[in-house]
Structures are given as C-alpha cells and as structure tokens.
Amino acid sequence: MEFFRIKNDIPFMKHALMFNIISFVTFVLAVLFLLTRGLNLSVEFTGGTLMEVNYAEAPQVQLIRDALGEGGYPDAQVQNFGSARDILIRLPNRDGLDSNRVSEQVLGMLATVDGPKGEMRRVEFVGPQVGKELAADGGMALLLVVIGIMIYLALRFEWRFAVSAIIANLHDVIIILGFFAFFQWEFSLAVLAAVLAVLGYSVNESVVVFDRVRETFKKKRAMETPDVLNHAITRTISRTVITHGSTQVMVLSMLLFGGETLYYFALALTIGILFGIYSSVLVASPLVMWLGVSREQFIQPKKTKEEAVV
Amino acid sequence: MNRYPLWKNLLIALVLIFGFIYTLPNFYGEVPAVQVSSGKATLKLEPAQVEARVAEILSAAKLPHTGIFSDANSVRARFETTDLQLQGKDAIERGLNPNATDPSYVVALNLLSASPNWLTAIGALPMYLGLDLRGGVHFLLEVDMDGALTKRMDATAGDLRTLLRDKDVRHSGIRRISSAVEIRFRDTDVREAGRKAILASTADLLLVDRDEDGQASLTATLTPQAAKTLQEFAIKQNITTLHNRINELGVAEPVIQQQGANRIVVQLPGVQDVAKAKDILGRTATLEVRMVDDTAGRLEEALAGRVPFGTELYTERGGSPLLVKKQVVLTGERLTDAQPGFDGQTHEPAVHLTLDSAGARIFRDVTRENVNKRMAILLIEKGKGEVITAPVIRGEIAGGRVQISGRMSTQEATDVALLLRAGSLAAPMEIIEERTVGPSLGAENIEKGFNSTLWGFVAIAVFMIAYYALFGLVSVLALSANLLLLVALLSLLQATLTLPGIAAIALTLGMAIDANVLINERIREELRNGSSPQAAITAGYDRAFDTILDSNVTTLIAGIALLVFGSGPVRGFAVVHCLGIMTSMFSAILVSRALVNLIYGRRRKVAALSIGQVWKPSNN
Numbered sequence: 001m002e003f004f005r006i007k008n009d010i011p012f013m014k015h016a017l018m019f020n021i022i023s024f025v026t027f028v029l030a031v032l033f034l035l036t037r038g039l040n041l042s043v044e045f046t047g048g049t050l051m052e053v054n055y056a057e058a059p060q061v062q063l064i065r066d067a068l069g070e071g072g073y074p075d076a077q078v079q080n081f082g083s084a085r086d087i088l089i090r091l092p093n094r095d096g097l098d099s100n101r102v103s104e105q106v107l108g109m110l111a112t113v114d115g116p117k118g119e120m121r122r123v124e125f126v127g128p129q130v131g132k133e134l135a136a137d138g139g140m141a142l143l144l145v146v147i148g149i150m151i152y153l154a155l156r157f158e159w160r161f162a163v164s165a166i167i168a169n170l171h172d173v174i175i176i177l178g179f180f181a182f183f184q185w186e187f188s189l190a191v192l193a194a195v196l197a198v199l200g201y202s203v204n205e206s207v208v209v210f211d212r213v214r215e216t217f218k219k220k221r222a223m224e225t226p227d228v229l230n231h232a233i234t235r236t237i238s239r240t241v242i243t244h245g246s247t248q249v250m251v252l253s254m255l256l257f258g259g260e261t262l263y264y265f266a267l268a269l270t271i272g273i274l275f276g277i278y279s280s281v282l283v284a285s286p287l288v289m290w291l292g293v294s295r296e297q298f299i300q301p302k303k304t305k306e307e308a309v310v
Numbered sequence: 311m312n313r314y315p316l317w318k319n320l321l322i323a324l325v326l327i328f329g330f331i332y333t334l335p336n337f338y339g340e341v342p343a344v345q346v347s348s349g350k351a352t353l354k355l356e357p358a359q360v361e362a363r364v365a366e367i368l369s370a371a372k373l374p375h376t377g378i379f380s381d382a383n384s385v386r387a388r389f390e391t392t393d394l395q396l397q398g399k400d401a402i403e404r405g406l407n408p409n410a411t412d413p414s415y416v417v418a419l420n421l422l423s424a425s426p427n428w429l430t431a432i433g434a435l436p437m438y439l440g441l442d443l444r445g446g447v448h449f450l451l452e453v454d455m456d457g458a459l460t461k462r463m464d465a466t467a468g469d470l471r472t473l474l475r476d477k478d479v480r481h482s483g484i485r486r487i488s489s490a491v492e493i494r495f496r497d498t499d500v501r502e503a504g505r506k507a508i509l510a511s512t513a514d515l516l517l518v519d520r521d522e523d524g525q526a527s528l529t530a531t532l533t534p535q536a537a538k539t540l541q542e543f544a545i546k547q548n549i550t551t552l553h554n555r556i557n558e559l560g561v562a563e564p565v566i567q568q569q570g571a572n573r574i575v576v577q578l579p580g581v582q583d584v585a586k587a588k589d590i591l592g593r594t595a596t597l598e599v600r601m602v603d604d605t606a607g608r609l610e611e612a613l614a615g616r617v618p619f620g621t622e623l624y625t626e627r628g629g630s631p632l633l634v635k636k637q638v639v640l641t642g643e644r645l646t647d648a649q650p651g652f653d654g655q656t657h658e659p660a661v662h663l664t665l666d667s668a669g670a671r672i673f674r675d676v677t678r679e680n681v682n683k684r685m686a687i688l689l690i691e692k693g694k695g696e697v698i699t700a701p702v703i704r705g706e707i708a709g710g711r712v713q714i715s716g717r718m719s720t721q722e723a724t725d726v727a728l729l730l731r732a733g734s735l736a737a738p739m740e741i742i743e744e745r746t747v748g749p750s751l752g753a754e755n756i757e758k759g760f761n762s763t764l765w766g767f768v769a770i771a772v773f774m775i776a777y778y779a780l781f782g783l784v785s786v787l788a789l790s791a792n793l794l795l796l797v798a799l800l801s802l803l804q805a806t807l808t809l810p811g812i813a814a815i816a817l818t819l820g821m822a823i824d825a826n827v828l829i830n831e832r833i834r835e836e837l838r839n840g841s842s843p844q845a846a847i848t849a850g851y852d853r854a855f856d857t858i859l860d861s862n863v864t865t866l867i868a869g870i871a872l873l874v875f876g877s878g879p880v881r882g883f884a885v886v887h888c889l890g891i892m893t894s895m896f897s898a899i900l901v902s903r904a905l906v907n908l909i910y911g912r913r914r915k916v917a918a919l920s921i922g923q924v925w926k927p928s929n930n
Contacts, residue, residue, distance in 0.1 A: 002834075002925040044878075052751075103744070104585050121751045125582070127742030129452065134877065141875035150865035156860055190810055193872060193883040200868025201821060204861030208828070211857045237830040243824040244776070246770050250820030253766030254813060259758040261442075262813050269817070 004238040012233050013226035016286030023283045027171050030178020031220050037181045038241040042188035045135055047128040049091040049102045053110060053118040058084035064111050082260045087118065093128050138192050145196055147169065149203050157210055158297050164287030165206040168200055168279040176271050189266040198272030201247070205240065205280035213288070217298045225294060229285045237281075244277050312847050312911035314904055322904050324792060325896070335425040335436040341376070342395035343422035344402055346415050346793025347384040347560045360406075362383045364916035365483065366403035373398050377427065388422050395419060419580075419752065427652035437801050440808035440882060443756050446579040447587055451552075451739045454573045458544040458737030459537065460487045461596070462564070466515070467491045468532065469668075472675055477507040487529075492520075494527040501526045515584060528789075541571065544737040549574055549645065555590045560814035574739070584746050601676075602684035602700055603633040632697055634686045639676050644669025648730035650723040653715045659664050659723040660715035661699075663730065671711025676682065678706040686713075687730070698726055759812030766816050767793075770823055778830045780909070780920030784827035788902035791824050795893040808882035818890030821865065825898030829854040830921060837924045843916040851903055856900045858899065866891050 012019075015119050043050040061078050064087065068076040073091055081088035091102060103123045110118050145167055153162035176195055214231035216223065225229065251273065254266040314322075340842070346364060348355040357380035359743045368375050374386045377397065387875060389395040396419075423436045441448050470493060471484050481504060483494040495501040498521075505517055505528060514536035516527045520921070532540065543641055549566055554573065556564045565577035581587050603609075603621045612623045612633050624632045637747055644665050653660045661735045676685070687699040701714045714726070747755075774782035795816060800807060833850030841849060872884035910916055 002923045004695065004927045046432075054750075067529055098818070103746070104588075119748065119750075120746070121748045123744060124742035127452070127740070130450070130743050137875040137877065141880075144875065145868045146873040148871065149864050152863060152867060165613065175396075184595045188462050189879045190876075190883070193810060193876065193880045196868050196872050197817065197883075197887065202867040203864045203868075206826075207860045207864055211860060215853075235830075235835070238826075239827050243827045246773065246823045247817070247820035249769045249773070250762075250766035250816050253769065254762040257758055257761040257765055259754070261755065261809055262758070265810070265813055266499065279437040 003241070005030055005239070006234055009227065009230040009234040010237075011226075012230050012282065013286060013289060016282075018279075019282040020286055023171060023279060026175055030175045030181075032183040033178045034174070038185065039112060039177065039181055039187040040184045042186050042191075043090065043124055043126055045131045045187070046191045047126045047131040049088040049089075049092045049093075049105035049106075049126075050122075050124040051091075051103060051106060051120065052122040053087045054121045055085045055087065055090065055116045057116040059087065059113070059118065060113050062089065063115065064089075064110065066108065067109050067113045071105065073106070076106075086121075105297045111200065120122055133206075134189065138189075141175075141196055142199075143193075146288045147200050149200070152235055153203075153207070153210075157214065158293065159290055159296075160291040160293050161206075161210050164205050164291060165280070166211070167287060168206060169202050169276070170284065172202055172272055172275045172279050173199055176268055176277050179271050180268070181309075182209075185264055185267065186261030186266065190261070191268045194265045194268035194272065196277060198269060202272065202280045205244075205276055206284045208236055208239065209233055209285060210288070213285075213293075213300055217295045221295070229289055233285060240277060240281060244273055249272050312844055312907045316909050318361035318900075319904055320630065322900055326794070326901070328514060329791070329795040329798040331429070331432075332434045332802050333794055335423050335429050335434050336797060336801060338380065338425040338436070340421040340436075341388050341390070341424045342392045343386050343388045343881045344395060344399045345384050345386045345418050345419075345420040346402060346406065347557075348415060355383060355415075356380065357385055357387070357559060360914055362403055363406065363470070363765040367629070368398060368402055370396070370405075371401040373401060379422075379430065381655065386420065386422055388424075390564060391463065393519060396779070402423060404862050405873055412795070416557050416560050418560040433802070435801060435804060437797065437807045438753075438804045440755075440806045441577055441579060441745065441752075442747050442809050442879075443752050443759075444579050445578065445747050445752035447581050448588075448743075448745040449576040449591060449741050450743035451574045451576060451591065452742045453545050453574065454740060455541055455544065455572050455578045456489070457881050459532070460486070460539055461641055461643075462532070463645075464638055468638060469512075469672065471529070471671065472503060473507060473511055474622070476675075477503075479504045479507050489529045489531065491528055493530065494525055497773055498526045501528060504528060508831055527587050534677045543643075548737065548739060552576060552591065558661055560817040561809075573742075580749075582876070584744075587804075588741065591739075591741070596690045597645060598676070598690055598695070599640035600638055600639050600686050600688060601680060602686050609633045613800060622695070624686070626697050626700060632686060632700055634688065634695075634697070638668045639685070640665070640669055640672055642730075645730065648727045649728040650720070653713065656715070658715050659711050659718045659720045660719075661727045661730065663712040663714065663852070665710035665712065670708070672855050673710065673712065674706060674708040677703050681705055715772075715787055717854070755809045756812075759809055759816075762891065763816040763819070765805065767819060772822065774826070777922055779922045781833070781906070784902050784909070785823065785830065785898075787905060788826060788897045789819060791901045792897035793819060796886070796890050797898060799889050799893060803889075805885050805889070806882060807886070809880045810883035811886040814883045814890060818887060818894060820922055822894030822898055825854070825858045825894065826863070826902060828857055829898070833919065834924050835923055837919065838926050839919070841912065843919045845912060847906060851899070851906075855899065858895070 061080065065076070065078045066253075067267065068078065068089070075092055077090040079088050079243060080086065091105060091106070107120060150162040150166050153165055173195055176198065179185070180191065209232055212235055213228060216228045216231050220228070220231070248270065251266050251269045254262050255270065316869060346360055354863075361378050361380045364385055365378055368387065373394055374390070378385065378387045380386070386699075387398060399417055406415045406417065423430065425434070427435070427565055459504055467484050467486045470491060475479050480500060481493050481495055484761065485492055493504060495504055501519065508515060508517060508530070515530045516533050518531075519528045520529055542575055545568055547570060553567050555568065556576070556578070561578045561581055563579055565575065567575045569575045576591060603618070608618050608621070609631065611618060613631060614623065617623050618633075620636050622636055624634050626632050645663060648664075649662050651660055651662050652658065680703050682702065684700050684702050687698045688695040690700050699714055718726070718877055767789070771786045774785050776782070778785065793815070796901050829850055830856045833846050835844070836846035836849045866888060869884055869888040872880055873888060876884050910919070
C-alpha cells in the first residue's frame with residue numbers, strides 16, 4: 001500500500017494567503033465565541049459541589065429537583081449523565097453554606113425521594129479558593145510551554161521558525177477553546193491537560209516540516225524559498241497524515257470506550273489534532289516564508305583555513 | 311553494516327527483561343490481607359516482633375494464611391478468602407489490642423498483591439492506583455493561618471501582661487487588634503521601659519511606637535521569621551494530629567502530606583463512610599486553659615441570665631455549671647503531650663501533661679498566684695467550648711510537668727488524655743476540596759481506560775502491519791516494548807496511576823508510533839531514490855533521528871510544564887506523559903533498530919525490504 005503517490009511537489013505556497021485567511025477567520029470566530037459565550041467551566045474552576053448518583057432504574061429527575069429545592073437547594077442543577085440511570089447534581093458554592101455537609105445533606109434528601117434508591121458514585125467538592133489558583137496555574141503552564149518551546153526552536157533552528165510555530169499552534173489552542181465555548185462543552189482540568197498536550201504535539205508537527213526545510217535548503221541549492229517549503233511539505237505529507245491518523249485512532253478509541261470522564265478530554269484532542277495538521281503545516285510554513293527565511297541562515301560560513309607556509 | 315555490537319543487543323535485551331519482570335506483578339491481581347500498623351504516635355512498631363506475634367495469634371486461632379510480610383511501618387498477613395481475612399482481622403485485633411478502648415495497633419483490611427514472594431522481594435510491585443481507580447476519599451485541607459496567628463497574638467497579649475507586671479512596668483491597657491497587640495502607656499518614658507522589658511524577654515516581636523491623641527502606645531507584631539516558624543509549626547502539628555485521628559478510622563494506607571505552605575492532602579483509599587471521615591478530620595478542636603471565676607454570687611448571677619463581663623458560662627462534664635473567664639492562660643500549642651497514668655502517691659488515675667518551656671513558665675506563674683482556685687481546660691470545637699476538666703490548683707507547679715488527678719476513673723483519664731492530645735491541633739482547618747469515588751466507579755474506570763488503550767492499540771497495530779508489512783510488525787513490537795517499559799517504570803517508581811494517567815498511556819502510544827512512521831517513510835523514500843536496501847535502512851534511521859529528537863523534546867517541554875504547574879488530574883496525566891516520551895524514544899529508535907538489524911543485518915544480500923509497496927513515479 002502507498003497512499004500518497006505524489007510525483008511533483010504540490011504548490012502549497014501559492015495558496016499561502018488563502019490558508020492564512022481561512023485560519024484568521026476561524027481564529028476570529030473562536031475569539032468571538034470565547035468573548036460572547038465564555039467557557040463552561042467545570043466545578044474544579046468555579047468551585048462548588050458535584051455529585052454523581054447511580055440508580056438501578058431510571059429515576060424521575062423532576063422529583064429529585066423538587067426534593068432538593070424544598071431542602072434548601074433551589075439552585076441545584078440536576079441532569080442525566082451518560083444514561084437515564086445516572087444523575088449528575090451540581091451545586092454552586094454559596095456564602096454561609098457549610099460546604100462540608102452539602103454532600104451528606106443532599107444524599108439525605110435523595111433518600112426521601114420516591115422511587116428507586118440511588119448509590120453515590122462520586123462526589124467532588126471544590127472550595128472557592130482552589131478554583132482561582134487552578135486557573136492561574138493553567139495560565140502559567142501555558143506560558144511556560146510557549147516560552148520553553150520558543151527557546152528550544154530558536155536554538156535548534158532559527159527565531160523565525162520559533163515565532164511562526166508558536167503563532168500557528170497558539171491559534172490551535174484558541175480554536176479548541178472556541179469550540180468549547182460555542183458548544184458549551186464542559187471545560188475541566190482534564191481538558192486543560194489535553195489542550196497543553198496538543199500544543200506540544202502540534203509543535204512537533206511543525207518541527208518535522210521545519211527539519212525538512214532545513215535539510216532541503218542545505219541540499220538543493222538551486223531552489224527558491226517557496227519551492228523549498230513546498231518540497232518539504234510534500235515529502236512529509238504522507239508521514240503527517242499517517243501519524244495523525246494513528247494518534248487519532250487512539251483518541252477515537254478513548255472517545256468511544258473511555259466513558260464520560262475521558263469524553264471531553266478526547267474531544268479536545270480530536271479538534272486539536274485536526275487543526276494541528278492544518279495550522280502547523282499550512283499556516284506555520286507561510287509565516288516562516290513571510291518572516292523572510294532564506295538559505296543563508298542555515299549555511300555555516302566556511303571557515304577559511306590558514307595554511308601554514310613551511 | 312546493519313549490525314549492533316553485542317553489548318548493545320545485550321543492553322536492549324536486559325532492559326526488556328527488566329521491563330518484563332517489573333511489569334509482571336500487575337498481572338497477578340490482589341488478595342485479601344490484614345494490615346497492622348502502629349496506632350499511637352508514641353509507639354514505634356517493631357516489625358519482627360509484631361510479625362512473630364501475628365503468626366502466633368493466627369496459628370493459635372487455626373487460621374491459615376499465605377504469608378506474613380513486614381516493612382518499616384507495618385506488618386501484613388495475606389489470606390486466601392475474604393472470610394478468612396475477616397476472621398483473621400478479629401483474631402489479630404483481639405490478640406494485639408487487649409484493651410479495646412486504647413488500641414496500641416491499627417488493624418485494617420487491605421488488599422495485597424498476589425505476586426510471588428520473590429517479586430515482592432526485589433521491589434517489583436503492581437502499579438499504585440489512584441483514588442479514582444480504586445475508590446476512596448481525597449481531601450484537601452487548608453490550615454487557617456490567620457486563625458493560628460490570632461490565637462498566638464491572644465496568648466502573646468497574656469504573656470506581655472505577665473511580663474510587664476513582673477518587671478513593674480505600669481501599662482494602661484493591653485489588647486489584641488487583628489494580628490497585632492497594642493500596649494498603652496501613660497507616657498513615653500514608661501513606654502521606653504516597657505520596650506526594653508519586652509525586647510529583653512523575646513526576639514519574636516516587632517515593636518512600633520505610636521502616639522495618637524497624646525496616648526503613648528506600642529504596637530507589637532510578629533517578626534516575619536517568627537510568623538514563618540509559627541506557620542511551619544502549625545502545619546506540622548496539624549499533620550501529626552491528623553495522623554492520630556486517622557488511625558482511629560483504621561485505614562490501611564492513608565496518605566497525609568503537606569501541599570504548598572498551608573495545605574494538607576489526605577487520601578483514604580477504600581473509605582466509603584465519608585461522613586465519619588469528615589467528622590474525624592473536621593474536628594477543628596483547639597485547647598484552652600482558662601481560670602474559673604469563683605467569686606461568690608457571680609455564678610448565680612450568670613445562671614440568672616446576666617453573665618458577668620469577661621466571663622462565659624459552661625457546663626462541666628458532670629453536668630454542673632461553671633463560670634470561666636474569657637482570658638486565655640494557655641493554648642493547646644503549649645501542650646506537647648498528654649498521657650493517662652496514675653498518681654505516684656495516691657495511686658489514683660491521673661492525666662500527665664507536658665508543657666513546652668514557655669508554657670511551663672506561664673503555668674508556674676499562674677499556679678503560684680491562684681493556689682486553691684480552679685482552672686478549666688476547654689476543648690473549643692467549631693466555636694463552641696466544652697470543659698474537659700476543671701481541677702483545683704493545689705500549689706505552684708513548676709517544670710512544665712502537670713498532673714490532673716482526683717475523682718477520675720481509669721477510663722476517664724484515658725479519654726481526657728486523648729481529648730487533650732487531639733485538642734492540641736495548632737490551627738483550625740477547613741476542607742477546601744473533596745473527591746469521593748465509589749468502588750464500583752473505580753473498577754469501571756479501570757475497565758474503560760484499559761479498553762480504550764487496548765482497542766486503540768489493536769487498530770494501530772492492524773494498520774501498521776497492513777501498510778508497512780514486516781517493518782510495520784517491527785514498529786508494533788517496538789510499541790509493545792514501549793508499553794511494557796512504561797508500565798514497568800510506573801510500577802517501579804510507584805507513581806500514582808489515575809484515569810488521566812491511563813489516558814496518557816493511550817495518547818503516548820498514539821504519539822510514539824510517530825517515530826516509527828517517520829523512520830519507515832524515510833526508508834521508503836531512500837528506496838524510491840534508488841538506494842540499496844541495506845543503505846536505505848541505515849540512512850532511514852540516521853536521518854529520522856534528528857527529527858524524532860526535536861519533536862520529542864518539544865512534546866517533553868509541554869509535559870514538564872504540566873508536571874510543574876499541574877495539580878490533581880493534570881499531574882497524573884503529566885507524569886505518565888513525560889515517562890512515556892522517554893520510553894518511546896528508547897523503544898522506537900533502539901528496539902526497532904535492533905529488530906531490523908536481526909532480521910536484515912546478517913544477510914549479505916538483501917533483494918528487497920518488506921516495507922509495503924514503494925511507489926516510484928514513472929519517468930515519462
């Protein structure tokens with residue numbers, strides 16, 4: 001089997017402007033959604049109590065809601081989770097609420113509801129002081145990744161590569177966040193981990209292309225810069241698609257078999273991988289070109305050896 | 311030319327064997343066990359001695375076990391069935407703790423790896439599962455440092471009062487204002503005298519002059535150094551107290567660790583009774599010693615509803631009312647130990663208290679001035695006080711060794727001692743994060759994580775073999791080696807495996823195949839350009855190496871950032887992710903190359919490589 005039977009280099013750079021316009025529009029949309037709709041932050045960030053209760057038979061959600069409302073939690077969100085037999089209850093933190101007792105009180109109230117009896121599967125309580133810290137730590141982690149990768153790429157390649165790789169990949173991150181904002185999917189700590197993993201992963205995609213660019217510059221002296229980029233992308237496209245395909249297969253498997261806990265994690269990775277291919281190849285490379293990469297930057301000036309005269 | 315030197319092959323083989331051995335314990339599963347650990351902070355467990363005792367008890371009770379193991383802090387006995395385990399627990403409990411009300415040992419149910427003893431002996435243990443996989447409770451507690459500081463300044467105010475009186479410096483009022491103490495003086499000369507006296511006695515206070523409305527005063531705050539020591543001390547003492555309290559719960563492997571400057575993580579695997587756990591942890595009890603107001607008529611006044619200023623009305627354990635002054639003489643942090651015992655002369659049950667030096671000094675002064683008066687020891691729990699005991703002061707007590715005796719049964723003495731110890735928690739704590747995972751969800755999480763990894767792996771393996779033929783198989787074998795080494799490393803390091811960790815294993819495998827795809831594509835390309843098979847292998851691996859290194863380093867940077875700044879689930883993900891990147895470098899480059907070398911390297915003439923179809927553009 002050989003999927004990619006490409007004879008000549010594909011002229012990607014001819015359409016560079018278009019790719020970037022597409023990217024820019026998606027990016028602007030993502031920012032727009034983030035600003036207007038905001039992220040649906042999980043209990044880990046907002047603070048509050050989250051309870052998962054499993055029933056042998058599907059309970060009536062409305063009855064549970066009523067019971068909680070009467071018991072002093074009118075602001076409780078009760079919804080099905082995964083199946084009709086699983087219930088997820090969300091309670092925000094309130095001033096003057098003895099948060100330590102919330103889960104016990106709620107369990108007590110659930111016991112009074114008519115119908116099947118529930119089994120507590122999971123309780124998560126996060127105090128208000130923790131949430132802010134997690135958000136700050138997430139931001140710091142993002143910053144550290146960006147700086148670390150830029151330094152490494154600048155050392156190994158050139159600052160132009162570092163800048164364009166980071167721009168291309170940060171734009172992926174924003175797009176993932178845009179998706180989460182648009183669909184109001186729950187943004188949890190696990191999703192944050194996925195987003196940062198994607199950042200590392202799609203930079204590695206750009207690295208593979210850049211590696212080829214460097215090699216081509218050194219080897220093929222007659223080629224112009226756009227042609228070098230076209231050549232590098234064409235030569236690596238087979239690997240790009242296969243690698244991403246493999247990773248995506250794994251992620252898909254998580255999406256299918258991983259259950260609710262891994263669902264959004266896998267979803268974030270899926271979006272990240274799809275946009276990662278696009279941006280790291282078709283956005284990063286034109287950026288490198290526009291930043292003015294050229295052969296001279298890779299060819300070490302030959303040291304003139306002084307010959308000893310005997 | 312495609313041959314590895316012998317040492318390299320041997321090294322790879324050794325690493326793989328090592329990986330296999332350390333992965334092995336994960337396949338054996340777990341068997342029921344009973345774990346014995348020390349129930350008292352003061353009691354050091356002697357493993358050999360306890361092991362012998364446990365063996366003796368079990369053989370006396372005719373309960374068969376499948377081995378007794380011990381480490382520095384605990385002794386564990388394995389049983390074949392849970393029935394035997396429960397009987398064993400009862401027998402050991404009775405045998406080791408003759409006095410059920412004051413257990414010396416914690417006897418708890420636990421699960422132990424069923425792997426053969428020789429594996430356990432070389433430190434090969436199964437992976438350490440996180441709470442989301444095994445079920446249990448996780449708490450994050452925050453120590454209220456402001457509370458600790460306030461309490462300390464209250465005590466300081468008392469100290470200063472005593473000090474200035476001792477030194478004959480007249481002040482016109484001492485009071486605490488948030489975390490500072492204000493001392494007022496008649497004029498600046500007296501203030502100077504006061505300052506000298508204070509500075510001579512302690513180096514922990516920072517004194518600032520203030521003159522408002524012609525009132526000379528000093529504001530004392532803790533020096534940053536003293537505040538830091540206070541904070542460290544508070545958290546350490548809270549951890550010790552938590553240890554003792556959790557022992558009451560009988561949890562097999564509790565984790566109690568400091569996190570950051572003022573937080574404590576408590577993990578109780580297998581605990582389902584969250585309410586009880588919270589009750590025990592949440593007992594933010596503090597201890598206070600105050601004087602009883604014995605002035606005639608005052609108690610009656612208070613009972614009539616007019617509690618005199620500066621006092622509070624309490625009820626003794628016996629039920630009789632008691633009027634206690636608000637001023638705190640001593641707090642629990644001055645108490646270093648409390649043990650039940652007997653009076654040396656009367657042989658009555660008694661409680662022996664040990665105070666630290668500052669506490670001893672205060673206690674001496676207070677007792678000297680209040681002979682034949684009563685003092686009350688109060689346990690303040692959630693803002694409400696309870697009088698533990700209110701003894702009469704018989705005489706001056708110096709040296710910091712205090713004995714409370716009289717009208718007490720042995721049982722009462724034990725209780726009071728326990729309450730006093732538990733009450734010496736330095737600062738109030740609050741639960742700021744709680745995660746409870748039921749056991750069924752834990753098992754389900756393992757299954758889900760395992761299934762996702764399995765099916766993803768299978769899909770990748772099928773594709774790789776179909777697309778790259780023999781080289782695909784080599785890649786899949788390398789990927790299996792990667793998985794093996796990753797699991798071995800996780801088992802060896804005993805890093806906590808969580809569900810995000812399993813996700814990281816799956817993701818790492820998905821990403822690790824990248825290196826092999828890069829190599830295989832390079833080899834195909836070399837073949838396409840007309841290289842000989844052997845040359846194509848060499849060039850393919852060599853050229854791909856740089857790219858693999860660069861891409862893995864960038865991924866690792868992201869992983870390390872997650873590790874540094876992540877907490878909870880993110881950290882669990884990051885640990886596995888980082889380890890996985892390392893093992894994938896090894897297996898994708900070295901293991902796959904060694905396999906390819908074994909297959910092709912020995913042949914002199916290789917006509918073609920089994921790497922799937924290599925399409926060549928036709929020349930027309």
